[in-house]
Amino acid sequence: MTSRLLFAVVVCLTSVWSQAEPISYSRDIQPILTAKCVACHACYDAPCQLNLGSDEGILRGASKVPVYDGARTKAQPTTRLFLDAHGEAAWRRKGFASVLDSQDDQAALMARMIELGRSNPPEPNAKLPADLDLSISRENQCPLPGEFDEYAKKFAHAGMPFAVTGLSDDEYATVQGWLEQGAPVDSSELKPNAAEQKQIADWEALLNARGAREVLVGRWLYEHLFLAHLYFEGGERGHFFQMVRSRTPSGQPIDPIATRRPNDDPGNDFYYRLWPIQGVIVHKTHITYPLSAKKLARVKSLFYADNWTTDQVPGYGLQRRANPFETFAAIPAQARYQFMLDNAEYFVRTFIRGPVCRGQIATDVIRDNFWALFQAPERDLYITDADYRAEATPLLSMPGQLDEIGDLLGLWHSYRNKRNEYEDLRRDAYSDAPAPSWSTLWAGNDNALLSIFRQFDSASVRKGLIGEIPQTIWLMDYPLLERTYYQLVVNFDVFGNVSHQAQTRLYFDLIRNGAELNFLRLMPPESRQGYLDDWYQNSGKLKMWLDYTEADMDKPTGFIWTSGDPKRAFAEALIERYADINARPDPINRCSGAHCYRNGLSPLLRSSEQALSRLTKRPAAGLKVIRQLPEATMLRIELPDGKREVYSVLRNRAHSNVAFMAGESLRYQPGLDTLTVYPGVLSSYPNFMFNLRGEEVPEFVAAMEQARDQAAFDKIVERWGIRRSHPDFWRYFNDLSAYIGETEPIEAGVLDMNRYQNL
Structure with a gap:
């Protein structure tokens, strides 16, 4: 039997079967999409914004407007799945076109795209045509149904799945049969089990407690966990939740409030809720955070053990976003920093793997591999010295709240100057502090040692010290860790314009420089200039003169090395000294x-x-x-x-x-x-x-x-x-x-x- 005849038999049998039992989207179609489509069609960078990881995504359809656009002069409307619109009609009003509906006696766009891919299969395990653009920066080709014929002529090898081995005969027959049935989409909503429901109730009670200090703590926790894929001790595998602000209280269906940023004003009456994450989990956005009864007790201990009080809660607005150190000043800095240290890998992942770090311009501010360490709270002057904290706080404001293109340089220079004034203040204050030693480094758990790897236009984070001793090491204190998180996660708008994105990127450059200067103070004074020259070679020296403040070249260190390479000696001692918390020996x-x-x-x-x-x-x-x-x-x-x-x-x-x-x-x-x-x-x-x-x-x-x-x-x-x-x-x-x-x-x-x- 020829392969063509065999396929005809498969299609025929599928047709007969489908008449007896309609093809189910959740049972039959989503697994195929998960196996062969979601790898490209998920999250913000899905071609044509076509997200095939859920029923809501496939019903939303496609848009010609890309989310990632570093050159747009105006911020564009947000199009976040499950948040910014609900139902097909609402998404049509936002400019999304159906990929499931047949029009003018033509098959659905999805059917035609799959057929185009099937009619032009690649040669098995051979290189694809050189003129086929596979880059993530390729032109966003999103034909509407009436434009498909011209698209197919121009891009004969751009059917679906794109530039890759296609669907099997059975998969093809199943998808086409489903489309011929009218592509009915049934919903399979994830619901928490009993153990999860109990913990959800406990966490929502904590987050929504009334009283000025409780409201302030709830707000701080939400702004630090809104991006997390939360999971519970005793929870079901594959069940994850996100923290949202809802118009409805606990016990009622969640009605999420879709603000552009998590620290925008949500209105008067709202409640923090834990909402099940629907659809397929994709690794690039899967930034996990554990919740348990032990974690709940830890949060209560951190934030409510001290007898601190406040009688008012700050409002929302530009200044509140620009300087969270002022906004949350009433909460003890020790509690805020320790909460972040407990799960430092999560926080570093949010700004290394989050939406800002997509594309070369976003990631080329960091080296391809480096380690990150953290300053112990008891050695962090922002935590221990109230006078220093009061002087430093006004200088920690971050740019990006205003996105006027005409005044980009003026905005940038004002924030750069504030940052450099802070660095000068920090250098002078630490000159009177005890010399750096092992007690300077936080070593509370295995989050204390992190490895970061950049892969050109993306990056990843892992616990432990992986790889050869890197060229640079970051030492982050509380002001650095918190500013990085707010600048690149909370305040970053992936739909923002070129001015907003440029300000974000430029300030991250200053943050990296600050983390490097912090580490430099651990090295003997006579070695520091050599390391600095190595990190900022050639044009880097010009950047040091233009944008950075002077490094501390004189303050003695408590680390004494006889080696000719103190950085290597430090790293080798670090690996040996902290072997018990090094998650990945190498x-x-x-x-x-x-x-x-x-x-x-x-x-x-x-x-x-x-x-x-x-x-x-x-x-x-x-x-x-x-x-x-x-x-x-x-x-x-x-x-x-x-x-x-x-x-x-x-x-x-x-x-x-x-x-x-x-x-x-x-x-x-x-x-x-x-x-x-x-x-x-x-x-x-x-x-x-x-x-x-x-x-x-x-x-x-x-x-x-x-x-x-x-x-x-x-x-x-x-x-x-x-x-x-x-x-x-x-x-x-x-x-x-x-x-x-x-x-x-x-x-x-x-x-x-x-x-x-x-x-």
């Missing part, structure tokens, strides 16, 4: 002996990690193939017992400095690039994947070491690579998400393939 990248692998592995995996560690030992000058590698490559290693291990191979690009928004390529130092290899999926956006058997790992590593040009790398890809056109692409790609579900179930979510490259 013998692969920091192998100091003959055993470059983790403990407890099988002989095959030990030899695999031993081989992989060789890729981390040299910069690009010795490992030529690094120039062909993208930022985030996944290695899937198959084992004889049917299991597999996944490793991330991250390319760390070296820069002379990261002090400017434009011209990044001019600051590359490719001869100094390095690789970090570590178990697990360390990026929401895999750029490529290799699949190999465990016994092939030494051969794979040797081939990588010997490759000197593109032709040699192409041979590696041909043998082990999983291209977008691979017949089993989706099985391998979705297995990465499955691996996260097995190894870190709370963090599991569908990965994004918008950055998967055409190698």
